[in-house]
Amino acid sequence: MSLTRTPAAVEAVAAAPPREAGRLRRFVRGEAAFGYLLMAPVLIYLGLLLFYPLLLSIWFSLTDASTGQPFASWVGLKNFTDLWSNETFRLALRNSFIFTFGSEIGKAILGTALGFLLLRRFRGKRVLRALLVLPWTVPVALTTLGWLLLYDPTFSMLNRTTGAIGFPYHPNWLGEPVPAMIAIMVANIWRGFPFSAIILIAGMTSIPADILESAALDGAGFLRRFHYVIVPMIAPILFVGLLFDLVFSFTDLSVVYLLTKGGPENTTHILPELAYQNGIQGGDLAQGAAISLFMLPVFVIACVIMLRILRRREI
C-alpha cells in the first residue's frame, strides 16, 4: 500500500472486501460492453448508409463513372477542373449562395417578427399558430405546386391578384432570369419563415424565469440582463437553428427543381438540383458527385461550428 494515500482512501479500501472490488470492476466492464452493444445497431446502420455513401461519392467524383458504369477508371481531379471552367456550374455555385443567404435574410426578418408576436399572450393562439406554421408543416413539394400556379405565365394568380389591387410589377415570373431568382427565393422564404419563428420561440422560452429574477435581484438593469443573460442563453439555440436551416436551404432542391428546373436558359440552377439533373437524369454520375461535393465544405464548416457549441455547453 502506497504511503501517499489519504487515510480515507485507505479506510475505504480496507472496508471493501476484495470480492466487492472485483464485482465493481466487472460491473463497469459489463456496463461498457452493454453500452457498445446498444450503440452498435445505429452505428452500423449509419456507417453503411451514411459514411460509406459519402466515401463512395468522393470516389465517383475522381473517376469517369456513369449510372450505367458506376465503377470506372480513375481520372483524378478532372471532374472538378472541368466543372470550374463550366459556365453553367459557376452560375449554379453563385446562385446557391444567393439563394441560401437571400432566403436566410428574408426568413430571419419575417421569422423574428412572427416569433415575438407568438410569444405574446392572446386568445386563440394555438389555432392561429397551427395556421401560421402551415407553410412549414405541409410538405414543401406540395405547396411548391401552389407557387407554380401563382407564378404561371398565363394563369398567374399572383399577377392577377396584385394587378387587382393596383400593383404595377407583372413579370413573367419563371420565364425571365432575375424574376425567376426572386420567385424561387420568395417561395423558399415563405416555406421556411415559420421555422425561424419556432427556433426563436425555443430560444426565448428556454430562459428560466428564476434566472432573470435573480439577475434582477442582484441589481442588473434590463440592458445588463439582456446582454449578460438573455443573449448568451438564446444565442446557442438561434445558432443551432440557423445552422440547420442554412444547411437545409443550401442543399434542398425541391423548390428550384419544381419551379424552374434551372431555367430560363440555365440561369437559376443551384448545386443540389444541378447534381440531380446531371447525375441522375443525365447519367453522368462522376460529374453529379463532383457537383454535390462542392457542398461538402459548407457542411463541414457547419459541423465544426456546431461542434464548438455542443462542446461548450458541457463546461
Added chain:
Amino acid sequence: MASDALDVSTQATAREAAPWLSRGRKDSIVTWLGMIFFLVIALFPIVVMAITSFKQGSDIIDVQTPPLWFHRLPTFSHYVYLFEQTKFLTWAWNTIVISFFTVVITLILAVPAAYALARLHFPNAENFGIGIFLTYLVPPALLFLPLTIILSRYVNLIDTKWALVVVYPTFTTPFCVWLLMGFFKTIPVEVEEAARVDGCSRLQAILRVVLPLSVPGLLTVAIFAFTLGMQEYIYALTFISNSLEKPVTIGVTSDLIRGDEYFWGELMAGALLAGIPVAILYNFFLDHFVEGISQGAIK
C-alpha cells in the same frame, strides 16, 4: 425589492398587472395587426390552392375574372377525378407504408442508442452522442447519387418503396436519438434501481420500467419520424420512377404534370389532400421539436 421582483416577472404578467389600460390595448392592436399580416402571407398560396381545387376547369382558365373567388359553381370533380382516374390512393397508401416502416426502424435503432447515451457510462459516450447529432446535418443532396448505386447494385431495391424504407432512417434516427436521450434522462435512476433490487435484470428493468414510463417520448419520436417520412422529396424523386411505387409527394408532382400540360384542379386537390394530414400530424410534434432543439443547444 417587491417592485423589482414584479418588474422581472414575464412580460405578459407585467402587462396584466399594469394599471395603464391604454397601453394594454395598444399592445393587443399591434398583436392583431401582426397576426393579420402573417396570416395573409402564410395562407395566401394555400387559399389559392384550395379555391382552385374546387373551381370548374373553365373557371380556372378564365383569366378575365378576379382569381380569388368562384365565377361558376364550385365542384368536387377534381377530387373525384383524383380518386377514380389517377393512382392517388395507391400513392397515399405507399406513403403510409413507407412512413410506418421508417418509424419502426427508427425506433429499433434509436431507443437502445438513446438509452445507452442517457444512462450508461462507457468510453467515448459523449463523442458518440455528438457524432450522431452531427449526422443529422448530412444533407441528402450529398448522398442520393451513391445511394442510388448502392440500392441498385448491392441490393436490388431501387424503384421500390422499400428503397425509401431503408434510407429514410438515415435522417430520422439522429434527431430521434437526441430527443429520446432527453426523455430517458427525465426518468429518475432510482425507479430503475428499485426494479433491479426487486430482481429484474438490466434488460428487464428497461423493458418493464423505463420504456413504459417513456411512452410519451416514444410517441413523439414516432410522430416526428412519420411526418419526416411523409414530407421527403429528394430520395423519392431519385429512387422511384415506377408509378405504382411512388409516395404521394412524387406521385402528385410528377404524374399529374404531363409535359407542358398542367391539370391545375387535380394538382391542387392532390396537394391539399396529401398535405393537410401531414400538417395536422406535424402540429402535434411542434412543441417537442422546440424542446429538442433547445436541449441540443444548451442542456
